[in-house]
Amino acid sequence: MDIIFTGLLLGGTYALIALGLNLQYGMARIMNLANGETLVAGGFGAYWFWTGAQLSPLLTVFVVAPLAFAVNWLIYVVILRPLVKRAKSRGQLEVDTILTTFGLSFMAVGIMIALFGGDYFSYSYLATPVRFIGETYGLNRVVAFASAVLIGGALWLWLYRSKAGMAVRAIAVSPESARLVGINVPRISAMAFALGGAVTAAGGALVSTFLTLDASTGVMFTLKALIIVIMGGVGDIRGTVVAAVLLGILETFVATLIDPGLTLAAAYLLFVVILLVRPQGLFGRSQT
Amino acid sequence: MKGMDTKSLGLAGLVLLVAAGLPLVSDAYLLSIGVTIAMYTCLATSWALFSGPTHYISLATAAFFGIGTYTTGIGIEHLPYWMLLPIAGVLGAVVAALVGVATLRLSGVYFVIFTLGLAELIRQIITWGQNVSGAKGIYVLTSITEEHIYWQLLGLAALVFLGGFLIWRSRLGFAVRILGDDEDVARHAGIHTARVKVLLFMIPGAVAAITGAMLAPRYVYVEPSIAFTPMLSFQVVIMALLGGTGRLWGPVVGVIPFTLLWEAISGTFPNQTTLLLGLSFLVIVYLLPRGFVGLIEGGRARMRAGGAMA
Numbered sequence: 001m002d003i004i005f006t007g008l009l010l011g012g013t014y015a016l017i018a019l020g021l022n023l024q025y026g027m028a029r030i031m032n033l034a035n036g037e038t039l040v041a042g043g044f045g046a047y048w049f050w051t052g053a054q055l056s057p058l059l060t061v062f063v064v065a066p067l068a069f070a071v072n073w074l075i076y077v078v079i080l081r082p083l084v085k086r087a088k089s090r091g092q093l094e095v096d097t098i099l100t101t102f103g104l105s106f107m108a109v110g111i112m113i114a115l116f117g118g119d120y121f122s123y124s125y126l127a128t129p130v131r132f133i134g135e136t137y138g139l140n141r142v143v144a145f146a147s148a149v150l151i152g153g154a155l156w157l158w159l160y161r162s163k164a165g166m167a168v169r170a171i172a173v174s175p176e177s178a179r180l181v182g183i184n185v186p187r188i189s190a191m192a193f194a195l196g197g198a199v200t201a202a203g204g205a206l207v208s209t210f211l212t213l214d215a216s217t218g219v220m221f222t223l224k225a226l227i228i229v230i231m232g233g234v235g236d237i238r239g240t241v242v243a244a245v246l247l248g249i250l251e252t253f254v255a256t257l258i259d260p261g262l263t264l265a266a267a268y269l270l271f272v273v274i275l276l277v278r279p280q281g282l283f284g285r286s287q288t
Numbered sequence: 289m290k291g292m293d294t295k296s297l298g299l300a301g302l303v304l305l306v307a308a309g310l311p312l313v314s315d316a317y318l319l320s321i322g323v324t325i326a327m328y329t330c331l332a333t334s335w336a337l338f339s340g341p342t343h344y345i346s347l348a349t350a351a352f353f354g355i356g357t358y359t360t361g362i363g364i365e366h367l368p369y370w371m372l373l374p375i376a377g378v379l380g381a382v383v384a385a386l387v388g389v390a391t392l393r394l395s396g397v398y399f400v401i402f403t404l405g406l407a408e409l410i411r412q413i414i415t416w417g418q419n420v421s422g423a424k425g426i427y428v429l430t431s432i433t434e435e436h437i438y439w440q441l442l443g444l445a446a447l448v449f450l451g452g453f454l455i456w457r458s459r460l461g462f463a464v465r466i467l468g469d470d471e472d473v474a475r476h477a478g479i480h481t482a483r484v485k486v487l488l489f490m491i492p493g494a495v496a497a498i499t500g501a502m503l504a505p506r507y508v509y510v511e512p513s514i515a516f517t518p519m520l521s522f523q524v525v526i527m528a529l530l531g532g533t534g535r536l537w538g539p540v541v542g543v544i545p546f547t548l549l550w551e552a553i554s555g556t557f558p559n560q561t562t563l564l565l566g567l568s569f570l571v572i573v574y575l576l577p578r579g580f581v582g583l584i585e586g587g588r589a590r591m592r593a594g595g596a597m598a
Contacts, residue, residue: 096573103569110563223405259416268409279394
């Protein structure tokens with residue numbers, strides 16, 4: 001019981017991070033391998049505001065997210081759009097974006113090490129226990145989970161109830177046809193990419209309240225988010241949430257019962273099963 | 289075999305012979321750089337054999353390398369050294385085949401993601417195994433010197449080149465070239481694409497594992513964080529792409545300058561190596577999409593065109 005709830009809380013924040021990546025890969029069609037660094041940067045922001053100004057991480061989200069939006073929008077327009085334009089095929093674009101975003105990811109790590117040093121950072125925020133059905137949980141985890149649900153819910157509403165959200169979903173299904181019905185594909189792609197970055201950075205600020213981060217942990221989060229996105233189905237919001245919760249529970253299960261050092265192994269186990277059994281994702285339909 | 293091929297084979301042999309003379313004339317520092325260059329030549333050239341034509345970016349080099357290092361580390365107590373190298377090769381090829389079977393039927397992204405975490409995955413499992421068994425690192429004490437390692441690596445590099453040369457003109461090489469141009473066409477032409485990719489991926493797997501096994505005596509003390517440095521995978525990718533994967537000799541052209549640059553940067557600004565790595569990726573994508581090979585051949589073509597005009 002304890003494991004399931006802790007896993008659920010962890011999975012909720014994972015879901016938010018993976019939603020960010022899914023916006024970038026599923027909607028804007030850019031496999032952003034620097035996603036984890038956006039998350040760590042968000043965490044750094046929260047840490048910096050907390051230790052510097054005692055500003056609550058929940059408020060920092062409102063600073064970090066617009067900043068990440070702006071930075072990611074710039075990255076898309078300046079660095080990635082020329083690649084989209086020059087690519088002759090989807091495969092060519094994939095290779096180029098993978099290499100470019102790896103480059104960006106390493107540069108981000110290098111810059112963060114130069115700015116903040118390579119040490120682990122953590123801070124104590126709302127580290128008070130709460131009791132729930134006979135077990136105790138950290139309040140920070142519960143608050144982070146609740147915020148993740150709020151942000152995720154707002155995102156869902158926006159995607160499925162607003163006109164702009166519909167445009168984003170349209171380019172996820174087919175960029176070519178979206179153009180035919182008058183959707184400004186380059187603009188909406190840039191927006192989806194930037195929004196994905198903002199969501200991920202918000203997730204980073206929330207995660208930093210209960211996890212210890214350092215400048216080079218980003219890649220682990222990228223990896224987990226990628227596994228979640230693939231498991232849930234590329235471009236599929238509902239699948240992403242379910243997959244994130246599954247991963248959160250499995251990870252907590254392995255960490256408590258076997259060894260905390262094996263969390264990645266747990267994620268990989270899930271990944272291999274998905275690749276072998278349902279490569280199109282949990283709810284995806286197989287492509288013919 | 290055409291005259292052209294004999295000439296390039298002869299040239300390659302000559303270069304190898306000159307390279308083999310290095311330990312006779314150089315000091316220890318130069319030799320250690322020589323070992324590093326020879327090591328990356330093996331890794332990058334074998335990497336390009338698979339990733340060049342297929343465009344699947346493999347980040348599994350560190351995983352295979354670590355498997356090899358551990359093969360020597362654990363096996364040296366029980367078996368003679370010379371038996372460990374083939375064992376490492378077989379282990380690397382088997383792991384590569386397993387990874388390939390799971391991912392190579394699917395799109396390239398899945399493969400990249402899977403190989404990205406592979407080294408870390410194996411590292412976690414070995415660390416866990418050590419925690420359970422109570423063992424920590426392993427000492428690899430042998431009488432193998434730096435010179436021996438260097439010559440072994442050169443020998444391996446020669447094998448990789450010869451293998452690449454032979455594969456290029458075999459049915460397998462032909463199949464891979466078609467597959468790299470257009471996978472659908474390849475499938476319709478009756479090529480078993482997944483099998484071809486898995487077979488080819490076993491080559492860098494085996495070579496990287498053997499390289500790791502050869503280098504274990506150099507480390508003396510082996511532990512998971514040394515054997516499975518994820519940076520290694522990225523360095524290999526950069527060197528191979530920087531040189532260019534379109535030609536067999538391409539990766540070497542990238543290995544030599546990048547190793548020297550890396551040595552210089554990590555000597556003076558040790559914290560900025562990640563930044564360098566990041567910048568190199570961007571340079572490759574935006575300025576050198578076909579690597580130095582592309583530059584050289586582009587220049588040659590222009591010269592020829594200029595000559596014809598005159």
